[in-house]
Amino acid sequence: MSDAIVKQIEEQGAEVRRLKGDKASTEDAKTEAIQKLLALKLAYKEATGQDYVAPNARQAKPKQAPKQQAQKPEVRKQTLLGVGTRKDDNYSEWYSEVITKAEMIEYYDVSGCYVLRPWSFAVWESIQEWFDSRIKKLGVKNCYFPMFVSNAALEREKTHIADFAPEVAWVTRAGNSEMAEPVAIRPTSETVMYPSYKKWVQSHRDLPIKLNQWCNVVRWEFKHPTPFLRTREFLWQEGHTAYANAADAEKEVFQILDLYAGVYNELLAIPVVKGRKSEKEKFAGGDFTTTVEAYVACNGRGIQGATSHHLGQNFSKMFEISYEDPSREGERAYAWQNSWGLSTRSIGAMIMVHGDDKGLVLPPRVAAVQVIVVPVGFKTSNKDSLFDAVDKVTKELVAGGVKAEHDLRENYNAGWKFNHWELKGVPIRFEVGPNDLAKKQVTAVIRHNGEKQQVSMDGIVASVKTLLDEIHTQMYNKALAQRDAHLKTTTDIEEFKKHLDEKCIILSPFCGLPECEEKIKNASTREDGEGAQMGAKTLCIPLEQPKQALPSKCLFPSCTEKAKAFALFGRSY
Template sequence: MAKKTKITKTGNISEWYSYIIQQADMADYSPVGGCIVMLPYATKIWESIQGYHNINLKKRGVENANYPLLIPQSLLEKEQEHIDGFSAEVAWVTEGGSEKLSEKLAIRPTSETIMYHFFAKFIQSHADMPLKHNQWCSIIRWEQTLTKPFIRGKEFWWTETHTCHSTKKEAEGEVSDGLKDYVNMCENLLAIPVIPGRKPQHDKFPGADYTTAIEAMMPDGKSLQLGTSHLLGQHFSKMFNIEFQDKNEKKEFAYQTSYGFSTRLLGGLVLVHGDDDGLVLPPKVAPLPVAIIPMWKTETKDKIITKAKKIKELLEKQNIDVVLDLAEDKSPGYKFSRWEQKGVPLRIEIGENELNDNTVCCVRRNWKTRLNNNPDLNKKEIIATADIQKQIPKILEEIQKELLCDAKKELDKRYSVAKTRKDFDKVIKEANGYCEAGWCGDEKCDEQIKEETAARIVLIPDKPKEKHAKCIVCGKPAKESVLFSRKY
């Protein structure tokens, strides 16, 4: 019988991704194509993200609320540019029970229209603002393209924040604060370095003045958009009559923003940190940061299990969630791979040596990745049992930092600057990553690059490395320094 070849990340990243997501109990496919169930293991990660983000929202005066799922057609179509942008992706309810509805109801593809219907009631005077509501919910966008769990699907879960302000300047500040929160969350919680910037106007959110976004580089050289923040200006407030009396009792329309991110973050987390053996999770979001694997012989079994239980207790006192794997019918080797697949950041092994020496043996999940940069690295770290409460939190913090540091190195490797079209083509073809270059501002040049190379403008970064003189496509004077890349 032919030996089954292992599915590897470098071999076929797409196959690897689908495989480990199922192996790690993150998701399973729905009978409805393009939809998934987000299983408890993934939901726990999502809850960590929610917990972290809710604190940030609260600090900025954003309140959570829950708005209706169904949006009457007339509401959805009030802002023309908005509906033009979404019409191809809207799922409609046309019947209720056995009755045909007199007006079609959209299942929310995003909630601007239904929320702003209410905002018009809530806001009368400048004293009613800023108004800042967020909701955590799932939405439907009828994707026609190929779907992939968490990365692209017909249904996904997200956070959408919608705010109203009495001045444009204040709204612009909100757009920027919202995006800054996302940058910090990606780096500090998920250990994913991201690039903030603006979208070209031809790629902005339908109905927005402008769109800002964060992009992250994936190991296959494609960029993944992980969050967006839009200045909506007065487009929607004029259509929905979100009017207020300013301090001089003059009527004005509110200035609005919306911003959000989705469970796509989970896809990014898997792609950026995972390896051939499965997930690699940053300790701050890992549902189980530590797995204890006791290894016993009959004569030492009781003592080793007692010690393992004691260590679990000590760590739980420090609010570190621990799994102690006591399964009798599985070998230690099997248990090692099982918890590796699930991305548990730290494994603690306790066998006869550790029992006799009053120690435990620790193995970091990201050990192999670190080995690439540091060939002298010792896989095993021996810690005195007495130091557990001091050392384990420290190691978990180190792992968190190592993951971000390694991901930043990968991003640096995949960021190039091109002065000529020849350099540009070489980068796009070989380096598979971002190529920073000049752009004249014409959408046609973006289209042309897309046809010729499959890459396109993904972002106008806030801090480009260089100021480019000429458009990389047409050679006319450059208006912007932009990032080209293939994208998800």
């Protein structure tokens, strides 16, 4: 088995080198190749218990040092435990290392599909619990619809499905037999759910319908996949609601948008901008789309966090979701609909925004383990008493509602454990040694800033909860400061391009026309020796506009249309 893995590693290594030397290859292509290579090396270590060493390194004979040389040069030992790439040096390699070494994902043999390991799924569970409890207060109920879609259903709404058509995965065979009619795997569920809505709505008394499902969807993208950010199968929630009047439907759009902002602000410690999508970027088939947009400082890109769409009556007319209008005898009225969704892409945003050169940095409110308790400085004579104290502290934290674990493994030293749990991003590490025990305290090490402080064992649960809240606030404020330092306002296209190349997101006056947005994107595409850098697009039209007066002229120099609002532009995922 190890020989087969070695062959795969060598072939994949050659592919990585080829892509790095090919100026036409994209960053996405390089990222996926590197991810596969790292996964193969980890598989080799698991199979053999040893790090993979390249053939030339294995065969090379060590050179003899000259006799007059008194000292050997210092050689830095490489290990698979830590992150070997700095975030600012090579962001793609850093990301690939972090998600595998921190045990967030496991690679799978179907490209674009990944195993979400418990460490990452715990983040998703925290998001589920928080969001689910709040939509239920709005009267939303959970349900589940099948993952298969008939061809007839997809054909019924060609305009809506046009954006997804190239990515729709089809089931065409059952065993050895061709199916009489292929069925699609849902890329989204409007066409799955709305035929049932038609059956359920006969009177205005049948409205509103407020349903949500937590499920998977499949979009067979041909772009190079990246775990969490662009995957062929991903988890999400999708809400689909129908109302008897437009005002109630539009009100809900913004209620959901506020909850999405809460997921990022209150759970993930990420600041977001709430806004409307431009006509060019809005959901196909909808009246308007609202969004929350985050900023990734290391590469200067925006990332769409979640969207809440007002569909108007577009889908209800297509699927005949109507009822007898009590105010107009004999006439039927169409329902007003919304759809809204948040996916596991949120985990990718969290990793990118907070991670550092040591690995993950988990916000406390979504961390699978908030406090890891590690004994230090123990010997045979004091081991039992120290281990008992660590166990007691851990149990007290768990009983008080803190997600805590201890690491009592004796086959690893304390330094290895420190690195291990830093890599995994645990917010607080408690070190408990003989001196701490004598003083009835623990030494707390804060992951996101490395600070140390002593915490008394008396009232330790209350102290930890306060500390966790402080950590959340500090992480949020750090991300906010990074974003605001890169948030610029300009009315000049040349200054706009300069800011964009400085990894900024930019507020500029915009007329709103799709053709003008395309011109801005083309004008801001930068050609360099490594290929074209994508141009800017509108991330959103912020709901909260800048305090300065809106200029009358649109950003694009030759545009003759009047500016309608400040738009937030940037390169994006």
